[in-house]
Amino acid sequence: QVHLEESGGGLVKPGGSLRLSCAASGFTFSDHFMSWIRQAPGKGLEWVAYISRSGDSRHYADSVTGRFTISRDNAKNSLDLQMDTLRVDDTAIYYCATGEGTLTHWGQGTLVIVSS
Amino acid sequence: EIVMTQSPATLSVSPGERVTLSCRASQSVKRSLVWYQQKPGQAPRLLIYDASTRATGVPARFSGSGSGTEFILTISSLQSEDFAVYYCQQYNSWPPPWTFGQGTKVDFK
Numbered sequence: 349q350v351h352l353e354e355s356g357g358g359l360v361k362p363g364g365s366l367r368l369s370c371a372a373s374g375f376t377f378s379d380h381f382m383s384w385i386r387q388a389p390g391k392g393l394e395w396v397a398y399i400s401r402s403g404d405s406r407h408y409a410d411s412v413t414g415r416f417t418i419s420r421d422n423a424k425n426s427l428d429l430q431m432d433t434l435r436v437d438d439t440a441i442y443y444c445a446t447g448e449g450t451l452t453h454w455g456q457g458t459l460v461i462v463s464s
Numbered sequence: 465e466i467v468m469t470q471s472p473a474t475l476s477v478s479p480g481e482r483v484t485l486s487c488r489a490s491q492s493v494k495r496s497l498v499w500y501q502q503k504p505g506q507a508p509r510l511l512i513y514d515a516s517t518r519a520t521g522v523p524a525r526f527s528g529s530g531s532g533t534e535f536i537l538t539i540s541s542l543q544s545e546d547f548a549v550y551y552c553q554q555y556n557s558w559p560p561p562w563t564f565g566q567g568t569k570v571d572f573k
Binding site: 392393394395398407409410443448449450451452453454455456457 | 510561565
């Protein structure tokens with residue numbers, strides 16, 4: 349069955365960088381649009397970034413545009429999120445999910461804490 | 465950006481009760497509306513897409529309705545495993561952002 353597993357979270361200082369990864373299995377990864385969504389502690393959900401099946405189309409939330417980069421490697425069934433110039437308000441659980449609009453399958457998330 | 469507003473913020477109910485959750489969009493999203501369920505410590509789970517289509521494996525007690533700016537998620541007879549937070553999300557915008565409501569928490573009366 350579909351399995352998504354995020355990794356790469358941790359504690360980072362403001363202004364620092366972190367790279368998240370999402371390993372996909374149980375489905376044909378290259379057939380699926382992918383997204384990153386985040387959830388600040390005790391808060392609601394925020395869509396962060398989207399990438400098309402081939403990777404030629406990418407879109408970002410205004411809050412992360414210019415700082416985050418989404419990418420994928422269909423040969424490795426992997427989705428990444430490069431996060432630069434991190435801010436305290438980027439602290440959240442980051443989820444990867446399949447789908448374009450409708451987010452069908454979700455990973456369990458990885459926690460990113462931005463703090464000095 | 466389309467703003468999604470859910471009401472109420474919290475709903476206290478007893479098992480067996482009928483539950484109605486509301487989601488309103490700041491402009492028409494046609495039927496491009498999804499509902500998710502999230503339990504503590506878990507990732508969200510897709511319940512309903514295209515406003516009224518149940519996702520695979522979702523019990524029939526969950527139903528969605530609405531179009532345009534007004535949407536409803538109904539749980540016909542609440543079960544103990546249904547206590548959770550429910551989010552709506554629109555995906556009519558292209559390009560994104562796809563925006564979520566702030567969530568409705570269904571808890572035990």
